[in-house]
Amino acid sequence: MAKQIGAFNFQDIFEEHPIKSCIGCFLTGIGLTYTVLSFLYEDKIQNIKDRYEDKIEMLKKTHEQDLEIKEIKLSKEEGTNYYLNVKPDSKLAKDLSKLINPDKE
Numbered sequence: 001m002a003k004q005i006g007a008f009n010f011q012d013i014f015e016e017h018p019i020k021s022c023i024g025c026f027l028t029g030i031g032l033t034y035t036v037l038s039f040l041y042e043d044k045i046q047n048i049k050d051r052y053e054d055k056i057e058m059l060k061k062t063h064e065q066d067l068e069i070k071e072i073k074l075s076k077e078e079g080t081n082y083y084l085n086v087k088p089d090s091k092l093a094k095d096l097s098k099l100i101n102p103d104k105e
Contacts (some may be wrong), residue, residue: 014021087093
């Protein structure tokens with residue numbers, strides 16, 4: 001017996017294949033829900049992503065600035081410690097550092 005293709009009836013489909021029909025309805029519901037929610041909340045999600053990217057960029061910039069400040073401090077310390085190629089532990093080096101930086105000691 002050949003099936004008639006002309007009439008499309010959901011009740012017949014549910015009666016013949018109830019489990020497949022339930023799975024199909026469930027997946028269709030998930031798809032529609034995802035579409036509606038992504039349409040409604042797309043801007044909010046993008047704003048959150050942008051905020052986190054901005055925070056990451058700001059942290060990277062502050063880290064780079066901290067590294068530059070530490071590098072400048074190290075170069076100043078090296079410049080005062082090895083002034084005129086004097087050993088940093090000698091008495092002459094201590095006297096020179098007192099003359100150059102009187103407020104440290």
